[in-house]
Amino acid sequence: MSTTDDSYSVPQNPDDLAQVSLKEKWWHILDTWKIGIIPLPLFVLAGLLIAVDCLGGKLPSDIVVMVATLAFFGFACGEFGKRLPFIGKMGAAAICATFIPSALVHYGLLPDVVVESTTKFYKSTNILYLYICCIIVGSIMSMNRTALIQGFLRIFFPMLCGEVVGMVVGMGVGLALGMEPFQVFFFLILPIMAGGVGEGAIPLSIGYATLLHMDQGVALGRILPIVMLGGLTAIIISGSLNQLGKRYPHLTGEGELMPGKTTQAAGPLTAAFSGKTDVTTIASGALLAVLLYMIGMLIHKLIGLPAPVGMLFIAVFIKLVHGVSPRLLEGSQVVYKFFQTSVTYPILFAVGVAITPWEELVHAFTFTNLLVIVSTVSALVATGFFVGKKIGMHPIDVAIVSCCQSGQGGTGDVAILTAGNRMSLMPFAQIATRIGGAINVSLALLFLGNFLV
Structure with missing residues (x-):
């Protein structure tokens, strides 16, 4: 066996392995x-x-x-x-x-x-937002243009049906356990679907503090553990759905919502990793993601739309109008793949250390709370599965997006999609989390202020 300092081959036979050099x-x-x-x-x-x-x-x-x-x-x-x-x-x-x-x-x-x-x-550093912007922009740039259009137009219906069914099932389980309807809806079901911590639990606690005349810290202390348990349930379900997809491949598009549409990610990414995309193109792809996030921040200042959502819409628009070259698309896809494989677990560790209170999670771990949470999330995801299948979408991929409706915000989306091995669904996950959560919180507080207080 010949070898050089720059290349080598490892023998497959264990007996041959003993004959190679110490360097090899x-x-x-x-x-x-x-x-x-x-x-x-x-x-x-x-x-x-x-x-x-x-x-x-x-x-x-x-x-x-x-x-x-x-x-x-x-x-x-x-x-x-x-x-x-x-x-x-x-x-x-x-x-x-x-x-x-x-x-x-x-x-x-x-x-x-x-x-x-x-x-x-x-x-x-707010490194989570760097991670999210690179994942969102890269995954959008990896999508088939037609599938992107159809996916965005169709995903809202399963999401809406899932939320309605999830709320009804959650209320039914809570009432069957003898819990107060007000507590079940406003302190269990709504926090699950509020869109995480920053965009969900905190605004919700501020609203409760004002409308229910309670301390915001107390309200947040009751809401936050439920958000975390809902996210934990969604992660487990997403991982189970991934295994279901491996057993029944006809139920999943492996990150594609629409049947018959293959992502562009596989081709360009293969070319990129073969060396056809140079480092300057990859750097440009990273800069594109950062600049789009800065545009999202500007949109947030002007109209109040969350920066990741504003960035998402701009990225979709650029993709639809062919606003960037195929070469730059490849650079964005390589950046997306790098962050997906190399940054996800370090980010999750930082989240666990910095903003995940273990004691509050344990205190909310009661039998009745768990039954309501698990039944709510399961009903929401199951509805997304069957409605998605009924309207011609890949049911497992739609169900994993539905899991993100119960996630812990951006960090929850990362964990859920990692467990489901569907990081390419991040744009749809952001819609489920950010927009769906914002609508739920706004309508619930409006209803609470006008009719119950």
Whole structure:
């Protein structure tokens, strides 16, 4: 077997492997033994360097150190979740990457310097929005233009039907358990469908504080755990739907909502990774995503529309009018693929450490609350599945978008789509979360203010 410093081949036969050089064995370890995407030797090195900083009493919160820190812990938690029996295939990786860090923080098992640096980095950089904008723009640019149009026009009907059925089922279960209708709807069902924390739970708590004459902190303390439990339920269901799609392939488009329409992602992305897309094009794709998000921020200042939604509409418009070249589309798709594979678990770890309160989640873990939450989310998703199938869409993919109606905002969309292995559905997930949540919160507070108070 001949080899050079730039290329080598690893023998498939174990007996032949013993005959290769030490250099090639080392390369084989680097290329095949991995934690997430990190080669095992680099993973061990990262852990040692982080430990040295922690023992020194200070872990810098600059981007260089935090990239290694978030990658180390995020992929470790994700790998642990993937290897769990049975539930490892049902979205446990995303759950573990988010909730294990939260539990470690609560029980004091994560070094304080790691908690402080991660929280400071997450809150000061708003890195989640960089992640979301690259995922949204890249996934839109990867879509077939006709499928994009048809998907956006049709997705609203299953979403609406799912919310109505979910509310009815949730109320019915709550009433059957002897719970007060007001508490069931406004403090269980509505928080589940409010659109997450920033755009849902917080505005809802402010409205409750004003209309019900209660402290906002108390209202938020009651709402936030329900949002988290609803998101957790949606993650598990999304992972289960992914497994269902593997067993019954005719029910899914593997990230496509419309039958008979294949995404453009596979072709361009293959070309991009073969080396036909240069680094300047990839950089331009990243800059496109950032600039579109800045336009979304401007739209938010002018009319109050959430920045990710404004960015989503602009990106769809650019795609529909062929506003960017095929080469730039490829650059956006490579950026999307990079963030999907390399940044998801580190982001989820940061979310778990910085903004996921474990104690509040545990306190809301009552039998009656769980029954209402699980029945509401299950009914919502099942309705999306069957309505989507009835109107000619891929039912599993529609159902996974419906899961995002119960998600924990942008972070919930990431976890749900990761569990369902459908990150290309992020644009539709953002519609379900942001627009659907905003409509639910606005109508509920309007109804509460005019008729019940």
